[in-house]
Amino acid sequence: MSETFEPVIIGFTCNWCSYRAADLAGTARMKYAPNVRLIRLMCSGRLDPTFVMKALASGADGVLITGCHPGECHYIEQNYKALRRYLLLRRVLKGMGIEPERVKLVWASAAEGMKLAQEINTFVEEIRALGPLGWNRKLAGNGHKVEEPALEVAA
Amino acid sequence: MSEKPKFAMYWSGSCGGCEIAVLNIGEKILEVDARFEVAFWPVAVDAKVKDVEALPDGDILLTLWNGSIRNEENEHMAHLLRRKSKLLVAFGSCATEGCIPGLANLAPLGEIFETVYHTISTDNPQGIHPQPVTQVPEGEITIPALKDRVYTLSQVVDVDYYMPGCPPESHQIAAVLDLVFQVLEGKAQLPPKGSVIGAGGSTVCDECPRARNVKTIKAFRRIQEVAPADPALCLLEQGIPCNGPATRSGCDARCPRAGAQCIGCYGPAEGVIDYGARLMTAFASVIDATEPEEIERILDGIPDPAGQFYRFNLADSLFKAGAPAFKHNGH
């Protein structure tokens, strides 16, 4: 299974920095792994742990959260909120027997297209090494049908 | 009324507290008996499953179901009573969200059996390990097999109403029964199918009389470590992990009023998709730190995060179980 495993990763990016960084990476033709589906939030502070859990429970193998560097949040300090939620969420995941490394927070400014592209590639490889999470298939055991990833996440 | 409508109450994976809570409504219980024919209620009347099977479908007007779906018999009875009942109410936290029995979803089945039958607190000199089917000299005997994990009632059958609480507060049970009586008299209408009944639409914080200021938490502490806790100030503000911000109102903030933190027995507040996620958001907002190391140090004050955030709601959460629960089914 591992040789065919292509991780599905959901990326929640901040409108002001990392989404632009991703855009920059795109326009500058820097290559990053196609495994990441980016969802734009107005701010990493909008990142509700519900989004992350819904992504993972619906079939994603990993979730990447990106925000502006500490001290550079467009909304002053919402990225610290994201940091605290992220650290707490990882502990809860661990308590549920899920590798906390499946969720990663990365700071990237609008100018750091290259950095973001590298972070994405690194994360894809980290998740590849962890293997599939396949929570939707887990839940589908016992005669229940597999719900294929349908990620309607309100930003 | 020529013939009284029928009432049933059944328990599955549960503790029995919900049944006690119903009996706790005092003399109103006599009104239940006066208005209803109690068709089936194992804890109170002597009716058998075959009596239920013999009833026409939809013959029972109201069934209160308390308990999670832990084994195949629970599931079978849920289907039976669903078929025989016009209104099926998931009654109490076990039925609505899995509750404490649902925490078993953090462990694989094998480990649960091991702990229950073969650890030091169990006196089991013959090493008995129950099996769904056992051969005895007289023939074959069976007991219901456990399901792969604990399910909520609505995860196995269609549910008409949800009544939260571990257990539901007696005044809320009485209010719901009063409503049912009024409906029977044609004086009131039933709420829309799928409604949460016997509870409020906001959070425990909204019913809590404790004073609130801007919360800035430098450390989480267990309530016994805060001596004495300020009786008039929000507990969360004092660093005591109180689940009020994510929990549905309806109990009149019973625990914070009594000096203890809310542990979340009324389940997710209105509109909350995942109880734990909402609570994580609430806790993360009040932590007064921006450096990762300091945040981690503060979070160390919550020693059991899965238990803190999903004590009652695990089986109903987005994940529904911890990863170990899926070990046996090939994942």
Ligand code: SF4
């Ligand atoms: S909801 Fe609470 S009181 Fe009711 S059966 Fe479950 S554990 Fe017991």
Ligand code: SF4
């Ligand atoms: S957090 Fe707890 S103590 Fe504070 S207001 Fe809410 S319910 Fe009351």
Ligand code: SF4
């Ligand atoms: S305060 Fe919380 S734990 Fe206590 S009864 Fe109310 S909902 Fe349940």
